[in-house]
Amino acid sequence: MVDVPAAMDRHLEVLRCRSDGSLIIGASRLTGRYWTGSLWHFQDPSVAPHVEQCTAGVQTEAGIADLQLVNDNQLIVASDSGAVEMWQLSEEGESFQALWYSYAHDSTAHTISVAPDTNTAVSGGADATIKIWDLETKLAMKTLKAHTDTIWCICCNPMDKHVFLSCAQDGRALMWDTRKEKAACSLGKGVIGGVPTCITWSPNRQTDVTIGCETGEVIMLE
Template sequence: GLRESQNGAGWRALSGEVCRAQQKASAAHVSSLWPLLRPPVGEELVGRCWPKASPLLFFPDGLSFEASLPNVHGRAGVVLADECLVVACNGLTGSRWHGSVQLHRSPSSVGSGECLASQVADSTVAALVVLTPTSFLAGLDSGALELLRLSKEGEGAPEIESLFYQCDHDAGLTSLALSTDGCRLASTGWDHSIKIWDLRSMQCTKTYVSAHADVVWKVAFSADPHVFISCGRDGQVRSWDIRLSRPATILGHCPSVPRALDWQPQSPSTYAVGLECGQVVVRDLRQPGSDVTLLRPHRRPIHRLLFCPVRPSWLASCADDCLVALADTSRTKDHLVYKSQEHTEFVRGLAWDSGRLLSSGWDGRVHVHAGMAPSMQLASGEA
């Protein structure tokens, strides 16, 4: 979607009764922007909207109307070791987006209005990363990185408190990734940059100002804590070494714009890239020009990929087709082993926990996909 700071225009999102015939032309699934000329307002744009929702209209002259959009929950969430769920809840009230981080005892309480603790953010929350069972980092659409901690005094209710806040990105954050040794954090943003943070001092130690020629969507560390990969809207996947000032490698050509990626656990060279066309390619750094495996789990842009930490060949994915899929990359054929249609809106997050796959979406739900691997042990991931 468009942001108020983009292109120097005060774009505002609105939803209301559609009266004009040309405005009714927008269908339930809109993936493009069309100019609708109507003086004196000028150009109106109809933006992407989710299934069963009203059209989104953007007015460059700043006009706004009361919106009637559903609340958006779970763009980012994590499973903590104390069996609680931390979920980022983002919503639209009127023409203003707002975000918060909430602590829930179980996935079923998400969206009910009841939570164990909550912390309001200064903007919507784009990503969460677990540091310890009681502390985590939030990446915000304001461009800030915020350190949050879970605290409890005596028999009182738990609280989420802010310990650190710093706005280093010039635009909203898009993803966060923790190095395998837990000492570094990588953040990416709409400002085309990648930043490396020292978690011991909470200082930004390195900035790749023009890491990509457009928005940097995702970043993921390898088993080597000095090496990570990134993908952007410029269509490139790049490999980086923090000991070097420039990208170590530009990793081949993708058949579509890369939107998500993840590094296979314990592997020094295998990673997966999710594409805008709905395909997933599994590649090896040692063979940058070829695909090890090609998967077709979705028909719309992929938003998130997540390998299972205790069964590394299992790769979960979610996309704008409202599906959650699980593929076994070790198979030579019939890779898809599970697919769920439980969500009714876009799916935005995934996490592994004790053999269960959890997913979150714009329908305000966190769904548990149980029974896929009973012998698995506790693991966690971004959702």
């Protein structure tokens, strides 16, 4: 196993399971004035987060805000530095390698989601912008602006690469379709009573949306 960090960072930000049942953890900690982070792989999730029993681990230059699996061996990370980063886990699962990164957001990149074609990703951040990424060219193809405050969550439709959801500190939840001239439409007008902090599609009906708010309220929309 390649050298791993000596300790697990205090804040466990993200957990993702691979198809073989192993676990990826994204973690962060505040060191002085700055956040640092780490990525971990546990072949046996039951031993997490014990560092001495991890399969792989690597320190990152900034805190991990979010991560998604592109496939079983590649993951895309949204970081506190505003960067979007692509990492590769070796076939043996024993080391991480940084493939590329891009500082597309002016502040923390809080959220990232991968479209079902796995060639497109969508990120959102504290700069209130949404970036649409071409993962083959490693470029942000488009910047979308409709929110006026920090974007907390983005969720791509699992069946349609052109459609995704976003929610933000401005109190709005939006549905986007990049094929349409007016890309965003508002969801839950008059229903959302607090700041929406997470949003997802129903696994059973891909037109149904569930929103979670900072008040603890859960809103289901059809």
